[in-house]
Amino acid sequence: xxxxxxxxxxxxxxxxxxxxxxxxxxxxxxxxxxxxxxxxxxxxxxxxxxxxxxxxxxxxxxxxxxxxxxxxxxxxxxxxxxxxxxxxxxxxxxxxxxxxxxxxxxxxxxxxxxxxxxxxxxxxxxxxxxxxxxxxxxxxxxxxxxxxxxxxxxxxxxxxxxxxxxxxxxxxxxxxxxxxxxxxxxxxxxxxxxxxxxxxxxxxxxxxxxxxxxxxxxxxxxxxxxxxxxxxxxxxxxxxxxxxxxxxxxxxxxxxxxxxxxxxxxxxxxxxxxxxxxxxxxxxxxxxxxxxxxxxxxxxxxxxxxxxxxxxxxxxxxxxxxxxxxxxxxxxxxxxxxxxxxxxxxxxxxxxxxxxxxxxxxxxxxxxxxxxxxxxxxxxxxxxxxxxxxxxxxxxxxxxxxxxxxxxxxxxxxxxxxxxxxxxxxxxxxxxxxxxxxxxxxxxxxxxxxxxxxxxxxxxxxxxx
Numbered sequence: 001x002x003x004x005x006x007x008x009x010x011x012x013x014x015x016x017x018x019x020x021x022x023x024x025x026x027x028x029x030x031x032x033x034x035x036x037x038x039x040x041x042x043x044x045x046x047x048x049x050x051x052x053x054x055x056x057x058x059x060x061x062x063x064x065x066x067x068x069x070x071x072x073x074x075x076x077x078x079x080x081x082x083x084x085x086x087x088x089x090x091x092x093x094x095x096x097x098x099x100x101x102x103x104x105x106x107x108x109x110x111x112x113x114x115x116x117x118x119x120x121x122x123x124x125x126x127x128x129x130x131x132x133x134x135x136x137x138x139x140x141x142x143x144x145x146x147x148x149x150x151x152x153x154x155x156x157x158x159x160x161x162x163x164x165x166x167x168x169x170x171x172x173x174x175x176x177x178x179x180x181x182x183x184x185x186x187x188x189x190x191x192x193x194x195x196x197x198x199x200x201x202x203x204x205x206x207x208x209x210x211x212x213x214x215x216x217x218x219x220x221x222x223x224x225x226x227x228x229x230x231x232x233x234x235x236x237x238x239x240x241x242x243x244x245x246x247x248x249x250x251x252x253x254x255x256x257x258x259x260x261x262x263x264x265x266x267x268x269x270x271x272x273x274x275x276x277x278x279x280x281x282x283x284x285x286x287x288x289x290x291x292x293x294x295x296x297x298x299x300x301x302x303x304x305x306x307x308x309x310x311x312x313x314x315x316x317x318x319x320x321x322x323x324x325x326x327x328x329x330x331x332x333x334x335x336x337x338x339x340x341x342x343x344x345x346x347x348x349x350x351x352x353x354x355x356x357x358x359x360x361x362x363x364x365x366x367x368x369x370x371x372x373x374x375x376x377x378x379x380x381x382x383x384x385x386x387x388x389x390x391x392x393x394x395x396x397x398x399x400x401x402x403x404x405x406x407x408x409x410x411x412x413x414x415x416x417x418x419x420x421x422x423x424x425x426x427x428x429x430x431x432x433x434x435x436x437x438x439x440x441x442x443x444x445x446x447x448x449x450x451x452x453x454x455x456x457x458x459x460x461x462x463x464x465x
Contacts, residue, residue: 026290026308026320028344028358035076035355038062040347041139042090043332043355046102047440049122052462054334054441056345057104058355059088065106067122074337074357079122087111094143094152097172100438100465105154107138113156115172131174136161140187144199146177147219153177155201157187163203165219177219184208191239191248194268202250202262202270204235210252214268228270230257236284240295242273243315249273251297251309253281259299261315273315279304283330287342290362291456293404293447300328300346327352340443340458379446379457386462387434393418393444393461394429401450407432407461408443415442434463 039061048055049069056068056076065088068076087109096103097117104116104124112130119125132138137159143152147167154166154174163185165177186204193200194214201213201221209227216222229235235254242249243263250262250270259281261273283300289308290296297309297317306328309317327349336343337359347355380394397403403423407416415437418430432444445458 026310026362027360029361031074031357031359033076033354033356035068035345035347035357036060036063036066036078037348037350037354039329039350040355041330042088043330043345043347044091044093044104045332045334045336045345046093048093048102048118050101050120050439052441053338054336055122056332057091057093058347059091059106061087061089061109062350065091067124069122070336072338074343074359076357081124083116083124083126085111085114089139090141092141092143092154095438096143096152096168098151098170102438103172105141105143107141107156108134109137109139109159110134112136113138113141113154113166115174117172127172129173131166131176132156132158132161132164136164142188142190144190146190146199146215148198148217153219155180155188155190157185159183163188165221167219178221180213180221181205181211187236189237189239189250193239193248193264193270195247195266200268202237202239204237204252206235210235210237210250210262212268212270224268226270228262228272229260230254236281238284238286238297240286242295242311244294244313249315251284251286253278253284253297253299255279255281259297259309259317261317263315274317276309276317276319278307278319283328283347285331285333287333289333289342289360291341291458293445293456298331298333298344300331302327302329302349306331306346335441335443338441338460340460378448378455379444379459382432382444382459382461386464388464389435390431390433391461392429393432394427395446396427397423397425397448399450400424401448403449404445404447405430406445406447408445409440432461437463439463439465 042059044057045054053070053072059065064082067079093102101118101120107113111134115127116124140157146153151168151170162179166174167177184206189202190199198215198217203211210229212224212226213221237252239248247264247266252260258278260275262270263273280303281299282302294311294313299307308320330347332345333342341360343360344358378396382391382393405419448455
């Protein structure tokens, strides 16, 4: 079975090309799988069954949403669960009831929103509680602790009514909080924009200009008055440090006007960066796709080929046309096959192909541009691995250099910066305390720069309980 798969994927490798130039060193391979059809708007990735790899929860508009279990090598099997409700438009995964496994908050276009609780093995049960009404026409949801009480709350984007904050009591039961924006709001992005430790909102607007709403730390948001971008676009936005200055910037995908970068001054005031022509973007996600330490973008386009946007580290992007096909409506990125780099799950519009997983087969940027004659690996095996609360990470600096040692989750998000700065030659170790993190697979990335040369090495570490 694995041999047949290997033959299939070898024959369907996708080589991405920069517009108007030679081939770039970024490749993805179609796994050849069929992960469903029927307008799958909202794939979300997480370790649903507790086995250390990323599974998929895919919402489907004209059929029941599905849970797909990963075998660790990126091969998915339908769990067979049938949630029975149609018109699901998006899902967000997170521990909603405090038992350390990812639960699901689903939003529906024509039904009230619902919460499904995970039993730890990837089997979900509907709590029976509903939030909002079918008239809200929910189309997007994100989870974060907006009121600083230690649990995950939900921020829901509605198509017909103002967006709604739903506050969690810690058990997975929610009560309505602030109504935010109005019915012209599009999908939003959550992140700490002003550096005060609480999640803020970058709010996209249909027929208006984007807005920034800052959180006072208790779940109450205030409009900063910023009006960003164009006035006639359906948009999607994601937040990440795009220019390397440690604060969160915004990458915005506009359905009509193309994509735009908005750079943060660290206080939540955003100014226009570069913009990039594009069209009919339906899905957007951010991740370090090529392994060079900065955040790239991946778009799914409804009436054009999906695209990869490579970041030069300063927030300036180069378009790379991919062969992922047209009529993509959503994309999720994470390490699906366990090799330490981010892969992609792309969903499609009904009648235009199937949802599929694509494996990232891009050569490491660190190897391609690395230091010469470094000797043995610079990043040693951490001990213990797997580990419960704490593990020791060892690394080696062959020549005096600027180094960084950072921890990323399986979605490519930085969750801990252990070391940054100039280091003399020598061997070192540092303790990584994971008591505040959910169990799962994480990646330790060691980067070394000396002059114009650099090396990046990555090791997988597994946190268990």
